[in-house]
Amino acid sequence: MRYAKRGPLRFTSHRDFARAFERALRRAGVPIAFSQGFTPHPKISYASAAPTGVASEAEYLEIGLRAEVDPEQLRRALDAALSPGLDVLDAVVAGSGSLADRIEASHWRIELPEVDPAVLDRAVAAFTAAGEVLVERMTKQGRRTFDARAAVISIDVVPPTETPSGAAAVPCAILELVVRQVTPSVRPDDVLSGLRVVADLEPPVSPKVIRLAQGTLTAHGAIADPLDADRDGTAIGGR
Numbered sequence: 001m002r003y004a005k006r007g008p009l010r011f012t013s014h015r016d017f018a019r020a021f022e023r024a025l026r027r028a029g030v031p032i033a034f035s036q037g038f039t040p041h042p043k044i045s046y047a048s049a050a051p052t053g054v055a056s057e058a059e060y061l062e063i064g065l066r067a068e069v070d071p072e073q074l075r076r077a078l079d080a081a082l083s084p085g086l087d088v089l090d091a092v093v094a095g096s097g098s099l100a101d102r103i104e105a106s107h108w109r110i111e112l113p114e115v116d117p118a119v120l121d122r123a124v125a126a127f128t129a130a131g132e133v134l135v136e137r138m139t140k141q142g143r144r145t146f147d148a149r150a151a152v153i154s155i156d157v158v159p160p161t162e163t164p165s166g167a168a169a170v171p172c173a174i175l176e177l178v179v180r181q182v183t184p185s186v187r188p189d190d191v192l193s194g195l196r197v198v199a200d201l202e203p204p205v206s207p208k209v210i211r212l213a214q215g216t217l218t219a220h221g222a223i224a225d226p227l228d229a230d231r232d233g234t235a236i237g238g239r
Contacts, residue, residue: 009085123199
């Protein structure tokens with residue numbers, strides 16, 4: 001399934017969404033399958049969830065069911081059972097292979113209010129020209145230093161006229177980037193840290209970040225929807 005986090009619901013943590021989704025499964029009467037053992041859990045697998053505070057049009061999960069259901073009916077039922085802003089956009093029958101293996105890269109948009117696009121353009125040029133851009137971030141393994149440049153496949157400053165309605169009414173620089181999935185993951189805030197390292201770019205206002213897509217990289221550097229390979233199915237069955 002593909003789902004979105006929009007508006008204020010972008011501040012929903014992954015754990016909060018997981019709880020909300022399990023409640024939605026119960027309300028929608030979905031015949032969810034459970035794991036074996038003393039503490040059975042619903043069979044739900046999430047793929048590369050966006051950080052808290054980041055909006056997304058391309059979050060993915062996989063569920064196991066005890067019986068076949070129509071994918072579109074399932075999508076509508078779960079979408080109705082979730083709060084507006086947590087929106088189920090697509091559902092297909094899962095084929096062979098792991099969903100996580102199809103997540104190779106993400107396409108991000110970062111809106112930077114009160115940043116001059118020309119200033120951002122110079123910072124991006126410095127970032128692109130650098131062979132390595134080391135940044136620090138606290139991870140589950142402690143504070144880590146890693147290269148934010150190597151994972152960035154493309155990074156571009158987008159003219160304000162190409163942004164959503166209203167974005168051009170105030171000074172706002174727009175950055176779009178495609179980032180390869182690596183370990184540790186390179187997130188949009190890591191790229192902004194890299195721009196600060198190479199060009200002293202300090203946005204005066206908190207950026208607005210949205211994930212536009214994630215999936216498999218094509219030969220031309222585009223990102224293919226990971227559900228495309230499964231679209232020939234007509235029903236979701238037990239696994």
